[in-house]
């Protein structure tokens with residue numbers, strides 16, 4: 001696995017998120033209770049940018065239709081809705097992270 005530096009770890013405070021674009025990817029990086037997580041930024045439903053959604057604890061909400069994703073695992077924890085219709089949305093990919101010399105690195109394929 002190839003690890004790529006995406007930011008200086010201490011530039012992200014607890015409860016914050018940032019969008020990073022290593023290579024051809026767009027990732028949402030979050031810091032929750034002192035730990036860092038990286039998932040794909042693009043909602044699989046209709047491409048909502050998760051960075052533009054609300055971060056609540058370890059959950060980020062898609063700004064388009066409200067699907068909730070766990071930032072630790074990328075798994076959907078609550079389906080969004082359009083009007084009264086509950087959506088079936090796929091999970092997003094979660095990436096391994098590590099800190100080296102104060103830098104946050106994300107493991108890409």
Ligand code: FES
Nearest residue numbers: 043045046062065
């Ligand atoms: S685009 Fe994310 S739930 Fe529809």
